[in-house]
Amino acid sequence: LEWLETARRAASLKAIRYVQHGHVVGLGSGSTVALAVEELSNRIREESMMITVIPTSYQSELLAIEKGLRFAELNRNTKVDVAIDGADQVQIGTLDIVKGGGAALAREKIVDSAAEKLVIVVDERKLTDKLGRNQPVPLEILPFWFNATMEKIRRLGGKPAFREGAGKLGPVVSDNGNLIVDVDFGEIQDPELLNKGLKLIPGVVETGLFIGLGGYICVGKRDGTVEVLERNK
Ligand code: A5P
Numbered sequence: 001l002e003w004l005e006t007a008r009r010a011a012s013l014k015a016i017r018y019v020q021h022g023h024v025v026g027l028g029s030g031s032t033v034a035l036a037v038e039e040l041s042n043r044i045r046e047e048s049m050m051i052t053v054i055p056t057s058y059q060s061e062l063l064a065i066e067k068g069l070r071f072a073e074l075n076r077n078t079k080v081d082v083a084i085d086g087a088d089q090v091q092i093g094t095l096d097i098v099k100g101g102g103a104a105l106a107r108e109k110i111v112d113s114a115a116e117k118l119v120i121v122v123d124e125r126k127l128t129d130k131l132g133r134n135q136p137v138p139l140e141i142l143p144f145w146f147n148a149t150m151e152k153i154r155r156l157g158g159k160p161a162f163r164e165g166a167g168k169l170g171p172v173v174s175d176n177g178n179l180i181v182d183v184d185f186g187e188i189q190d191p192e193l194l195n196k197g198l199k200l201i202p203g204v205v206e207t208g209l210f211i212g213l214g215g216y217i218c219v220g221k222r223d224g225t226v227e228v229l230e231r232n233k
Pocket residue numbers: 028029030031032033085086087088098099100101102103104105108
């Protein structure tokens with residue numbers, strides 16, 4: 001998979017072109033976003049740009065600190081000019097997305113949905129014609145009485161499983177102190193309806209279904225090209 005890093009980097013370079021001097025930039029999470037942040041910090045240096053960032057996880061916060069990026073003051077500010085994020089799966093056509101492979105879905109959804117322009121960076125393996133195919137939907141749920149919440153998720157047709165930690169025994173605990181559950185729904189016929197159903201379950205903090213957000217998907221291809229898919233809100 002040597003082409004992967006090249007493809008992701010090429011797509012990242014395309015994505016950071018949406019950032020302009022003075023922008024507030026949302027930073028998603030994941031390995032692809034890490035490449036984009038690296039390229040963004042190079043560009044900031046080369047072009048003496050001033051931007052401020054809003055990270056969506058400890059991962060992107062630490063990266064932003066390492067790169068010397070300035071942080072936007074949350075709550076003094078409710079505007080995000082551009083959010084740059086990754087994805088686990090993107091449905092061709094509708095451009096609905098599954099996210100949360102890195103357990104950062106809740107903050108990512110807050111930041112991505114506040115963005116004037118959402119720019120998603122993926123490699124072509126993430127494209128599918130049916131969300132949910134070989135891809136569970138990550139959910140963040142409150143730790144309190146998790147089995148009651150899991151039961152309601154099952155009633156919607158899902159098979160929930162706690163995500164196991166690496167470097168820690170037991171389930172993954174999110175940056176917000178909640179539990180991460182991966183739910184197998186099989187191929188999802190109506191992602192919007194499923195998302196609404198999940199959001200109505202008390203105890204579900206957020207879902208990894210990112211539906212109806214406008215923006216650009218920069219797809220790094222095996223052949224070295226980058227395709228930009230666009231969707232209006
Ligand atoms: C983080 O919670 C996720 O939403 C990531 O954006 C997603 O998992 C993509 O990660 P990679 O770029 O590492 O594949």
